[in-house]
Every structure is written in C-alpha cells, then in structure tokens.
Amino acid sequence: MPDVTKAQTTDEALLDAVAPPAVEVPAGQDEKKSDKPRSLWGDAWYDLRHRPMFWVSSVLLFLLIVIAAFPGLFTSVDPRDGDLVNHYLSKPELTHFFQPDWFGYDQQGRSIYARVVHGTRASILVGVGVTAVVTLVGALLGMLAGYFGGWVDSVISRLTDIFFGIPFLLGTMVVLNAFTERKVYVVILALAFLGWTSIARVTRSSVITAKQADYVTAARALGAGTSRILFRHVMPNAIAPTIVVATIALGGYISAEATLSFLGLGLSDPTISWGIDISEGSKVIRDNPHTLLFPAGMLSLTVFAFIMLGDAVRDALDPKLR
Amino acid sequence: MRGARSAKWVAGAIVVALAATACGGGDDTGSDDMNKGKADPNGIVTAQLSEPQNPLQPANAKESQGSRVLRTIFAGLVDYEPGTGELEYVNAESVTPNDDSSEWTVKLKAGWKFHDGTPVTAQSYVDSWNWSANIKNNQTNSSWFADIVGYEDVHPEKGDPKTDKMSGLKVVDETTFTVKLTQPVSYFAYKLGYDVWAPLPEAFFKDPEKYGENPIGNGPYKFVSWEHNKLIKVRKFDGYKGPNKAKNGGIDFKNYTTADAAYSDLRSNNVDWIEQVPTTALTNYKTDLGDRAIDQEYSAVQSIVPAFYTKTFKDIDPKVIQGLSMAIDRETITKTVLQGTRTPADSYVAPGVLGYKKGALGDIVKFDAAQAKKLIQEGGGVPGNKIQIQYNADQDHKPWVDAVCNSIRKSTGVDCVGDPKPTFQADLDARDNDEVKSMYRGGWVLDYPVNSNFMRDLYGTTAAGNTSGYSNKEFDELSSEADKASSIDETVKLYQEAEQLLAKDMPAIPLWFYKVNSGQSTNILGKIPYGQDGDPIFDQVQVKQK
Numbered sequence: 001m002p003d004v005t006k007a008q009t010t011d012e013a014l015l016d017a018v019a020p021p022a023v024e025v026p027a028g029q030d031e032k033k034s035d036k037p038r039s040l041w042g043d044a045w046y047d048l049r050h051r052p053m054f055w056v057s058s059v060l061l062f063l064l065i066v067i068a069a070f071p072g073l074f075t076s077v078d079p080r081d082g083d084l085v086n087h088y089l090s091k092p093e094l095t096h097f098f099q100p101d102w103f104g105y106d107q108q109g110r111s112i113y114a115r116v117v118h119g120t121r122a123s124i125l126v127g128v129g130v131t132a133v134v135t136l137v138g139a140l141l142g143m144l145a146g147y148f149g150g151w152v153d154s155v156i157s158r159l160t161d162i163f164f165g166i167p168f169l170l171g172t173m174v175v176l177n178a179f180t181e182r183k184v185y186v187v188i189l190a191l192a193f194l195g196w197t198s199i200a201r202v203t204r205s206s207v208i209t210a211k212q213a214d215y216v217t218a219a220r221a222l223g224a225g226t227s228r229i230l231f232r233h234v235m236p237n238a239i240a241p242t243i244v245v246a247t248i249a250l251g252g253y254i255s256a257e258a259t260l261s262f263l264g265l266g267l268s269d270p271t272i273s274w275g276i277d278i279s280e281g282s283k284v285i286r287d288n289p290h291t292l293l294f295p296a297g298m299l300s301l302t303v304f305a306f307i308m309l310g311d312a313v314r315d316a317l318d319p320k321l322r
Numbered sequence: 323m324r325g326a327r328s329a330k331w332v333a334g335a336i337v338v339a340l341a342a343t344a345c346g347g348g349d350d351t352g353s354d355d356m357n358k359g360k361a362d363p364n365g366i367v368t369a370q371l372s373e374p375q376n377p378l379q380p381a382n383a384k385e386s387q388g389s390r391v392l393r394t395i396f397a398g399l400v401d402y403e404p405g406t407g408e409l410e411y412v413n414a415e416s417v418t419p420n421d422d423s424s425e426w427t428v429k430l431k432a433g434w435k436f437h438d439g440t441p442v443t444a445q446s447y448v449d450s451w452n453w454s455a456n457i458k459n460n461q462t463n464s465s466w467f468a469d470i471v472g473y474e475d476v477h478p479e480k481g482d483p484k485t486d487k488m489s490g491l492k493v494v495d496e497t498t499f500t501v502k503l504t505q506p507v508s509y510f511a512y513k514l515g516y517d518v519w520a521p522l523p524e525a526f527f528k529d530p531e532k533y534g535e536n537p538i539g540n541g542p543y544k545f546v547s548w549e550h551n552k553l554i555k556v557r558k559f560d561g562y563k564g565p566n567k568a569k570n571g572g573i574d575f576k577n578y579t580t581a582d583a584a585y586s587d588l589r590s591n592n593v594d595w596i597e598q599v600p601t602t603a604l605t606n607y608k609t610d611l612g613d614r615a616i617d618q619e620y621s622a623v624q625s626i627v628p629a630f631y632t633k634t635f636k637d638i639d640p641k642v643i644q645g646l647s648m649a650i651d652r653e654t655i656t657k658t659v660l661q662g663t664r665t666p667a668d669s670y671v672a673p674g675v676l677g678y679k680k681g682a683l684g685d686i687v688k689f690d691a692a693q694a695k696k697l698i699q700e701g702g703g704v705p706g707n708k709i710q711i712q713y714n715a716d717q718d719h720k721p722w723v724d725a726v727c728n729s730i731r732k733s734t735g736v737d738c739v740g741d742p743k744p745t746f747q748a749d750l751d752a753r754d755n756d757e758v759k760s761m762y763r764g765g766w767v768l769d770y771p772v773n774s775n776f777m778r779d780l781y782g783t784t785a786a787g788n789t790s791g792y793s794n795k796e797f798d799e800l801s802s803e804a805d806k807a808s809s810i811d812e813t814v815k816l817y818q819e820a821e822q823l824l825a826k827d828m829p830a831i832p833l834w835f836y837k838v839n840s841g842q843s844t845n846i847l848g849k850i851p852y853g854q855d856g857d858p859i860f861d862q863v864q865v866k867q868k
Contacts, residue, residue, distance in 0.1 A: 287606075
C-alpha cells in the first residue's frame with residue numbers, strides 16, 4: 001500500500017475541506033445544514049450513504065453479528081451433539097430452511113447448519129479482536145514514532161521492520177505451537193503479535209504529515225500541551241488511513257484464523273470454528289462435498305462482507321484513490 | 323507364516339493423506355480372472371516400502387520397513403502359522419525346554435548355507451546373539467535378549483560390558499546349542515520367530531557396518547542392491563532349504579513418500595502391493611479394485627488408557643472406567659467414521675494370537691448407555707466430570723477420537739474432548755514423562771503370538787509398555803505364575819484368567835482391532851497371503867506368467 005502518498009492525499013483533502021479540526025463536527029449532524037461545508041467525516045458519511053455496496057455489506061455484517069451474539073435464536077440443536085446412527089454424512093435438505101438438516105450432517109453426525117451458526121462467534125470475535133488489538137498497539141506506536149521523530153522514531157521503526165520481516169502465517173504458527181489448548185484469546189494475541197506492523201507504518205506516515213499542518217502550529221502557538229495536540233488535533237486528522245487499513249485487514253484476520261484452524265494450529269476443540277470444519281470436511285470431499293461447502297461458503301461470505309465494507313470506507317475517506 | 327514386528331507402539335494404520343487424488347479413469351475394476359493363469363516361478367513382485375531407518379542388521383529394525391526387508395533375507399529358527407499362531411520349525415530341527423522351561427536346547431537342520439556359501443551352524447546363532455545383545459553395538463532391539471543368563475554382563479545399565487559373551491549360551495556341537503534363561507518362560511520358543519534371533523555369517527563380524535548396506539542372510543531371498551530412498555532388490559536364493567521356498571523370482575521394494583502416489587501406481591499396475599489405501603480413497607477402493615482389494619484383519623488392538631497418576635484417575639473406582647467403556651458405540655463408529663477399517667474389540671488380546679477368546683470381555687465392551695450411566699454413578703462419577711483423550715495429530719486419529727468423545731458425552735453426560743499432540747514423538751514423550759492430562763490413545767501390534775504379549779508386556783507393573791502407572795499385585799503374581807507353567811497351553815489358560823482380572827480392574831478400554839486396507843495389482847495370481855502382523859508373506863506370493 002502506498003502509505004505515504006495516501007497520507008498526503010488525505011492531508012490535502014483535509015486542508016481543502018476542513019477548516020476547523022475534524023473532530024469537532026460529529027458525523028452525520030451536518031446534513032440539515034447543507035449550506036455549511038462538510039467535515040472529512042461528514043463527507044465520508046454522506047458518500048457512504050449513497051453506496052449500495054456499503055448497505056449490502058452492513059446488512060450482512062449486522063446479520064452475522066446477531067448470529068454470533070445469539071446463535072440460539074437460529075438453531076436449538078447442540079452443535080457438538082453427533083448422531084452417527086441416524087445422521088452419518090446425511091445429505092443436505094435445501095428446502096428445510098433453518099432446520100437442523102438444512103445443510104446436512106458431517107462425518108460425526110452433527111448438524112452442519114448448527115455448526116455453521118455456532119462457528120460464527122469464533123470467527124467474528126477473532127476478526128474484531130485482532131483488529132482492535134492491532135489498531136490500538138499499531139496506532140499508538142505509529143503515532144509516537146511519527147510525532148516525536150528522532151530516536152523514538154528510529155527505535156519504533158526498526159522494531160516495526162523486524163516484526164514486518166517475519167512471515168505472518170509462519171510466525172503465527174510458531175507462536176501458536178507453544179500453546180496446547182488454544183482458546184479464542186490465544187489466537188487473537190498470536191495473530192496480533194505479528195499483525196500490528198502495517199498499521200504502525202500507516203499511522204506513522206499520516207501523523208508526520210498531519211503534525212506539519214497549520215492548525216497544529218497554531219495550537220502549539222496558543223500553548224497547547226503535547227498530549228492535547230496529539231489527541232485533539234493530530235490523531236483525529238491522521239486516523240483515517242489507519243481505519244481504512246484496519247477495516248480491510250479484518251477480513252484477512254478471519255481467513256487467517258480459518259487457515260490456522262485448517263492446519264490444526266488455530267482454535268482447538270471444544271471451540272467451534274469454520275476452519276476446523278473445513279479441515280474435517282476436506283477429508284471426505286470426494287463423496288460428501290456439502291461438509292466442506294457450507295462452512296467454506298459462510299467464511300467467504302463473512303470475509304467478503306468485511307472487505308467490501310473496508311473498500312467502501314476507503315473510497316469514502318480517500319476520494320482521490322477512487 | 324512370517325512373524326512379529328518389534329515391541330513398539332503403532333502410530334496408526336491409516337496413513338495421513340491430505341490431497342484428494344482425482345479419480346483417474348481406467349476401467350480396471352473387478353477382475354474375475356485373478357485366479358486364472360499360470361504362476362511364473364521367476365516373476366518379480368514389486369512392493370511398497372519407505373526407507374528403512376537403520377542399516378539392515380537383524381536386531382536393528384524396530385520399525386516395520388527395515389523389518390519387512392530383513393524378513394525376506396533371513397529365516398529364523400521358528401515361525402508361526404498365520405491365523406492360529408501355531409509354532410512351526412524353519413531353521414530349527416527342534417527347540418525343547420527342560421522340565422521347568424528355564425533351559426532350552428536348540429537343534430538345527432543340517433546342511434543349511436548362508437547366501438555366501440558358508441554353513442549355518444550353532445556358532446552362527448550364538449555369535450549373532452552375543453553381538454546384538456552387546457551394548458557397544460547399539461542395536462535398537464537388544465533388550466530382546468534380556469531373558470538369557472549373562473545379559474547384564476554384555477548389556478549393563480551403566481558403563482562398559484564385562485565380557486562379550488553371554489554365559490547362558492553354550493555351543494554343544496555343530497548343530498546344537500543351549501540357552502539358559504534367568505527365569506522360566508514357557509513360551510520362549512515363540513519369541514524366537516522374531517527378526518532379532520537370526521543367525522549371522524562370519525563375514526558380518528569383519529565389518530558389521532558394511533554388512534548393514536549389503537546383508538547376507540540364510541533366508542529364501544538373497545540381497546542384491548539398495549539404492550537409498552529409491553529401491554531395494556532381493557532375489558530368490560536357489561540354495562534355500564527351508565519349508566517356505568520362494569514362489570516368485572524376487573521382490574523389488576519401491577520407495578514412495580505418499581500413500582496417494584502409491585495408490586495411483588497400484589491402479590496403473592506399476593506396483594503390485596501397497597501398504598495402505600490412502601484415507602481419501604477408503605470409501606471407493608473396493609469399487610476401484612474389485613476383487614483385488616485387500617481387507618484383512620491382523621493382530622493389533624487400539625485402546626484408550628487412563629493415566630493413573632492424574633487427579634482424575636488416581637483413586638478411581640474401576641466401575642467408572644467400565645461405564646466409560648460401555649458408553650462407546652464401537653459398532654457404529656467402526657462402520658461410519660472409521661469406514662470399516664477396524665472391527666470392534668471384544669478382548670484385550672487381538673485375534674490370531676494364542677489365547678484370544680471371542681467375547682472375553684463380555685458386556686463391558688457392549689454399548690449400553692443406561693448401564694454406562696448407572697456404573698459411573700455407582701462408582702462415584704468421574705472427578706471433574708471431564709476427560710480428555712490425548713492423540714498424535716500427525717496421523718488420522720481426530721475423527722475417531724471425536725466420535726468416541728461424542729459417544730461418551732451423549733450417553734453419560736461426562737464431558738470429553740480430544741487433546742492433540744502435534745507429532746507421534748511428542749505424544750510418546752508425554753506418555754513416557756507422565757505428562758498425560760487424562761487419557762491417551764494406545765495401539766499395540768503383536769511381537770509374538772501368545773496372549774501374554776498383550777497383557778504382561780502392557781499392564782505388568784514393570785513392563786516397558788506400561789506407561790500409565792497401572793499396578794496390580796494380583797495380576798503381576800498371576801502372570802509370573804503363568805510364565806512358569808509347565809506347558810504353553812497352561813500359560814495361555816492362566817493368562818486368560820488374568821484377562822478376567824483385568825476386566826474387573828480396567829487398566830485400559832479396548833476399542834477395536836486393526837485391519838489392513840490395501841490392494842494388489844493384476845500381475846498377482848490369487849490373493850496375497852498375510853501374516854499376523856499385517857504384512858504380506860512375500861515368499862508365498864505368486865506372479866502371473868506373461
């Protein structure tokens with residue numbers, strides 16, 4: 001990603017459109033006062049509302065989040081409950097909507113529909129969790145490096161380079177190998193361990209451009225302290241590229257979790273995960289493709305929704321990249 | 323006929339195979355003419371092999387691949403009738419015990435020769451055993467000689483050996499020698515069928531290492547060449563005097579790295595026999611191969627074993643373990659998840675072994691959810707109401723572990739999850755270091771076809787195979803009494819009594835017996851005969867005339 005260019009364009013957009021620092025105009029409120037110039041966030045929101053892609057992905061994500069939060073609403077079947085006598089690899093009944101046999105049964109005689117529904121939580125949690133940790137750590141380090149420069153920048157940047165140099169999946173596998181029982185939080189931390197570098201880099205470059213803006217100089221001239229300048233002036237104006245990168249990466253983390261679980265290094269039983277189910281399904285795919293297709297389909301749909309949202313947000317925040 | 327593999331834990335019968343091979347064409351299904359045609363006495367059989375771990379020395383193959391080659395090159399003193407496990411003499415004229423089975427006299431058949439033309443004498447055996455037992459020579463299977471008087475002198479726990487000869491071995495004349503044992507073992511003759519007891523020619527002792535690359539034996543085949551990681555060739559030895567003369571011209575052992583590659587080569591007749599059908603082809607191999615599919619039981623058992631040093635099982639009432647056993651629906655799991663590759667176990671002892679009794683464990687291995695629940699309640703329940711089953715994830719164990727857990731959870735409400743270790747080595751390490759958290763997966767292939775091998779060598783307090791911390795004085799006493807019995811029949815009978823004792827005490831939950839799922843090419847005449855250890859009896863394989 002051309003971080004620096006993006007930071008500059010954002011900054012130009014800021015200079016063009018934003019007279020007062022962006023944060024002082026909450027998003028969405030300026031709709032009625034259409035004669036007033038909109039802030040970056042207002043502009044982005046206006047832009048988003050007019051994109052069908054945004055709405056499709058939002059509805060999808062809303063649905064997925066509801067499933068993740070309340071799987072019981074969608075199925076009453078225990079996803080760990082196998083019935084080999086009656087349901088060993090039963091084929092799907094595609095017309096039995098929301099019934100346990102909708103997607104068929106797997107090689108343990110468990111309802112694939114129930115497993116797909118209950119697996120949602122792990123995937124969403126991992127995606128959102130990793131993104132949250134990565135954004136927090138990455139943005140903080142990037143901001144410090146960008147704002148203070150000098151030796152702070154050197155140390156943080158070299159550290160980022162080192163972590164960036166470690167292959168992401170391979171490194172995560174090595175970390176996860178150290179744990180025998182891998183719960184959701186372990187996988188989140190392992191993925192975040194190597195995932196924060198790109199966020200740190202993006203934030204650093206956009207902070208460097210933001211701190212040179214006139215309003216920062218003005219604030220400093222007015223006697224504002226470092227933390228006030230950093231959090232009230234620099235951060236709100238430099239955070240946009242960070243959010244874009246984070247949103248797009250979210251989908252990637254979900255598929256990374258599935259990849260690791262497929263390899264037997266991600267989440268472990270009794271946690272239910274699409275990756276584990278895909279891995280198990282792949283062994284009987286020759287005669288029973290349904291065991292693989294439904295969890296894989298849900299995974300693709302979720303990743304697709306997050307990446308689509310990320311795309312829409314990027315387009316809205318970064319008009320010049322369109 | 324051919325006998326035992328080493329004392330070793332089986333990693334699993336199913337080879338892990340991730341890639342699903344495309345279903346290649348070719349209408350090579352069901353050949354009715356498998357039994358038609360004439361045998362070619364000089365036809366070459368090609369068979370699958372992985373690279374042997376060690377040089378080809380008789381006591382240096384603890385794994386099945388080296389052992390597979392060694393057993394074609396050597397003929398032991400005795401061998402076993404497949405199916406019944408009855409003893410038959412090969413190189414020995416007779417193997418007879420004294421009154422209390424503590425001293426054995428071995429008489430050899432006269433006139434046998436090694437492949438290099440030197441005679442096979444009593445000295446060839448005694449020298450071979452002395453060399454293999456010696457700690458300096460670092461042979462993986464040297465502990466097999468531990469029964470012989472003087473073993474401690476050549477293989478002390480620490481330090482250098484005092485001598486290079488075991489005092490229990492005495493050459494009487496050219497074809498006779500005696501073996502003195504530290505304690506009576508009524509079935510000692512049965513142990514002699516295993517690879518480690520082979521004789522060695524004088525050429526061996528000049529340069530054992532060089533010999534390991536170019537072995538000279540006394541068996542039905544002589545060694546020709548070894549291209550590492552590629553091919554091992556053995557050819558019929560015309561001077562062979564034993565009962566099991568080769569019915570083919572020789573064997574080419576071809577190296578394969580994946581089960582999928584071997585399977586597609588079998589289907590295109592580029593290899594005549596493979597070890598195991600890949601998992602991905604299990605549902606279809608019978609339709610792919612028709613008559614040529616091999617679906618054969620062998621003497622190995624899989625079980626789950628409670629680690630008795632854990633909090634959960636420290637003071638457990640055996641009734642609880644019986645209950646867990648009855649909560650497993652073996653019948654359904656073997657038919658579905660395991661796709662018919664195993665048969666439900668009904669005994670601690672595998673079939674084809676002396677002393678195996680059908681249904682020996684009675685109702686304890688029958689699925690009965692209500693009774694299982696009742697027994698667990700009577701026994702005071704499982705502490706923590708949760709168990710884990712440790713297994714190695716580098717092989718295909720997860721499906722059946724999950725199925726067993728589901729069965730237990732569903733019928734008794736005891737929570738159960740798998741505990742995967744990344745490799746077989748890590749799995750074994752955890753067992754050896756008493757680090758198993760709850761229960762572990764165990765598998766055992768016979769070493770010699772007597773039921774003691776499945777009980778004393780696994781559940782005896784000091785047995786090498788006992789890694790669960792199980793100890794039962796009554797059982798130990800009964801088994802040493804059984805070893806001292808005057809006849810093998812009596813030994814077997816006493817061990818059958820011991821099995822009933824184990825059924826009450828539950829040192830392990832037997833799950834199922836292994837099967838070979840394999841196939842043969844169209845070049846082979848008739849069905850490939852199998853030994854009790856799940857390997858073909860290569861000298862009896864016939865090749866069709868072209």
